[in-house]
Amino acid sequence: MIRLxxxxxxxxxxxxxKDASLTLRPGEFHALLGSNGSGKSTLIKILAGTETPTSGAYEVDGRAVKLRSAGDGRELGIAVAYQDLSLIPSLSVEQNVALALNGATARDGIREARARIAPLLEEINPEIDAGTPVSELAIPERYQVEIVKALxxxxxxxxxxxxxxxxxxxxVKRVFRLLDSFRDSGLSLLFVSHRMDEVLEFCRRATILREGATVAEADLLHQSREELLTLLSGQEDQEHRDVQRRAPGPVTLQVQGVSALHGRHPVDLTVHAGEIIGLGGLQGQGQREFLRALGLLTPPARGQIFVTSEHLPLKRKSDARRLVFFLSGDRANEGIFPRRPVCENTMAQHMAIGGMLRSLAMKGLRETAASLLQRIGVxxxxxxxxxxxxxxxxxxxxxARLFHAKPAxxxxxxxxxxxxPASRRQIHGVLRDMADRGTAIVFFSSDDEELLALADRVIVFYENAVVDELAGDRLNPGEIVRASLHTQRQEGVQ
Ligand SMILES: Nc1ncnc2c1ncn2[C@@H]1O[C@H](COP(=O)(O)OP(=O)(O)OP(=O)(O)O)[C@@H](O)[C@H]1O
Ligand SMILES: [Mg+2]
Incomplete structure (x- = not known):
């Protein structure tokens, strides 16, 4: 048993x-919950030994311990799948695992790593080849590897x-199925997720952090989702209501026969001013590539994109940067400038990869950024x-960059x-406001709940083609799943 x-x-x-306590019992699946910035990752780093506490007690099976490094944590049998990933991109999957197992990537180590990860990958994602460099994997695959490496x-x-x-x-189902198979062997899990459904399905108890302090330990078997959200925010949960959307305006965007890459199915799409279009389907069905093609981050192999106000096909990256706000899903590599202050990151116009930050007067920049950050609750x-x-x-x-961009x-x-969840609703509100002022929004989400909460229409991808479009009554959880599994169903596999 671990006690902090x-x-x-x-x-x-x-x-x-400020005052965080946590008890993790043998064999239990325990959730650590809290809003953004409440201290979950910091507590985890202390648990794992990669950070030291300023004060407080750490006990394992009733004995006081002092962890000085991740190695000390590993010796206690603690392994962490980190929020910001602990993989070395240039190394292969198996080299990363070998490094974690024996601190080296010698041939024997690799052989052992390969043997250990084969059954785990088989369960989580058989399509990942253990010899592939991590840098060549998609973001979800990297997290699958992070989990496999810990296991x-x-x-x-x-x-x-x-x-x-x-x-x-x-x-997620595949990960849960694998972890379930370890339940009987006495594995304890500390699980952090902002998706309440996941937490309630999988964990029995939860420790709740608010502003750096433990405020409750909850028995999840007897807790509703709403009660939990109230505990988390310290306020009555404001369940989202059906939002009345404005009727869409004139056509803003006309996508004709666009293929992100050669050999892919061409996509046609018309987006009106004020419309919010969700790209749905299982991961890796070409949604992200399509999104990048629309913003010319990776210019499309075929087809044309018309932004109506321009009367010309969108072809030049400089035009795309002026007309399009693009937020990458790869925050670490394409989103943030990690060492730069928050204010510069917020004020950086568009996401020019490797581009220069605009030099604005520092003081003005800080003040404007601070007010933007406050508006979005950072x-x-x-x-x-x-x-x-x-x-x-x-x-x-x-x-928060969105606030001072006025893109088409x-x-x-x-x-x-x-x-x-609370901030998510706030962000959805901001996006709806922007749409109401005439901006067309196209987004991908790995979370069906978000597609349902935000999109007017959901375009479902399967194997790089659009296989369905859901709106009105058909925009519901069952239909999204059904459409996402399109071909499998037709073939009778599932
Ligand atoms: N190295 C650091 N220097 C300064 N502040 C830090 C540092 N590490 C963490 N913090 C601050 O500590 C607070 C808690 O951060 P932490 O990452 O633990 O939150 P979290 O609960 O994991 O949030 P999230 O759900 O967003 O991941 C944040 O306000 C963060 O800015
Ligand atoms: Mg965190």
């Missing part, structure tokens, strides 16, 4: 943890810090490096990944 008592962690003037260490205590946030419903300071914000708050800081079109790749 009255943990404090101070970073300069910032108190990440390969055969831990007694497994921690998953939002490791399922980038996965779709089917992918927990943190405008001047701290963005990499020291919590994951969800980094995402919110990037979305917004393209978002998994916009609220890792964002807590």
């Amino acid at each position: 008592e009255r943990i404090k962690r101070q970073y300069g003037s910032i108190a990440a943890l 390969a260490q055969r831990p007694k205590f497994l921690v998953m810090d939002e490791a399922t946030a980038a996965l779709d419903g089917q992918q 927990v943190g300071h405008a001047t701290q490096p963005i990499e020291t914000l919590s994951g969800g708050n980094q995402q919110k800081a990037l979305l 079109m917004i393209l978002l790749d998994d916009p609220t990944i890792g964002v807590d």
Whole structure:
């Protein structure tokens, strides 16, 4: 049993943890819940030994311990799938695992790693080849590998810090099925997720953090989703109501026969001013590539994109940058400038990869950014490096860029990944306001709930083709799943 008592962690003037306690019993699946910036990841790093507490007690089976490194944590049988990934991109999947197992990538180590991960990958995603460099994997695949890497260490205590946030419903099911098979062998799980359905399905107890302090330990078998959300925010949950949407305006965007890559099915799509279009389906069906093609991040192999106001096909990247706001789903590599202050990240116009930040007067920049950040409820300071914000708050800081962009079109790749439910609703509100003012929005989400909450229409992809379009009464959870499994159903596989 692991017990953390009255943990404090101070970073300069910032108190990440003020009074956090957590008990993790053998064999239990336990959730660690809290809003963005409440201290979950910090507590996990202390649990794992990669951070030391400023004060507080750490006990394992009744004995006081002091962890000085991740190695100390590993010796206690603790393995973590980290929110910001702990993989070395240039190394292959098996090299990464070998490194975690024996601190080296020698041939024997690789052989052992390969043997250990084969059955795990088979369960989680048989399409991942263990010899592939991590840099060549898609984001959800990297998280699957992060989970496999943690499990390969055969831990007694497994921690998953939002490791399922980038996965779709089917992918999460596979992870749960695998973890279930370890339940009987006494594995303890500490599970962090902002998706309440996942938490309620999978965990029996939860520790709830608010502003760095443990405020409750909840028995999830007797807790409704609403009660839980109230506990989390400290306020009555404002369940989202059906939002009255405006009728769409004139055509803003005309997509004709666009294929993101050669050999892919061409897509036609008409988007009106003020419309919000969701791209749905299982992960990896070509939605993200299509989104990138629309913003000319990867110019389409075929087809044309007309932004109506321009009377010309969208062909030049400079035009795309002027007309289109694009938010990448790869926050670490294409979203943030990690060492730069939050304010610069928020004010960076568009997401010019490797591009230069506009030089604005520092003081004005800080002030404007601070007010934008406040509007979107970012927990943190405008001047701290963005990499020291919590994951969800980094995402919110990037979305704050929207406030001073006035694009014809917004393209978002998994916009609220890792964002807590209350902030997510707030962001959806901001996006709806922008649509009401005439912007066309196209977004991909790995979470069907988000498609339902935000989209007027959902275009469902399967194997790089559009297989269905859902709107009105057909826009419901059952139809999304049915459409997502399109071909399998037709072939009678599932
Ligand atoms: N190295 C650091 N320097 C300064 N502040 C930090 C540092 N690490 C964490 N913090 C602050 O501590 C607080 C808690 O962050 P933490 O990452 O633990 O939150 P979290 O609960 O995991 O949030 P999320 O749900 O967004 O992942 C945040 O306000 C964050 O800005
Ligand atoms: Mg976190």
